Amino acid sequence: DSGVTQTPKHLITATGQRVTLRCSPRSGDLSVYWYQQSLDQGLQFLIQYYNGEERAKGNILERFSAQQFPDLHSELNLSSLELGDSALYFCASSPHQSGTGNEQFFGPGTRLTVL
Amino acid sequence: GQQVMQIPQYQHVQEGEDFTTYCNSSTTLSNIQWYKQRPGGHPVFLIQLVKSGEVKKQKRLTFQFGEAKKNSSLHITATQTTDVGTYFCASNTGKLIFGQGTTLQVKP
16 A cells, blocks of 8 residues: 555546546655556656646646645546546655655556546 | 657566566666556556666566666566566656556466
């Protein structure tokens, strides 16, 4: 158990819908990262937040957005869902801002299926 | 942007055989991290290498970082069924840039 929690574990929804994925980092970790894992794209970095502020952006679609709240939990919002958004979404946390060279602790993931 | 290429994509071995996965980058890496993802699980950090030519061992696992810091390898000696999973290398620049992963299957 990494100490990172994610809810829900599974999510099945229809195209065009909007969903919210939730992540609680390890106690004391200020950085939260979101990754998408799909068969064709592998593990892709989406976005990072540190202590409530956006720090880095990766291959995140405009239909996707995230935020980190004062209690440090984070939410990833996916809207206008398409079939291709079906994937495993992982949240990871680390204690540091820059994260360079630091280990990241991954949550169990949310499996999103868009029908 | 920075890319990390990893080969092979899949490897099937008999229990007791050795296994190696390789990572390559066209640019110099400040560090390389290795993660293992069990089937149905999440990536779990194994180790980080930062120095040119660095070699680290964890029991049957040997990790190497190339002299030019552009390549790395993970070698498992005498595989066991518990080694099954996908092994990823990743460059940590704040965000993790993952290789495509090598999925290891071990036949008992």
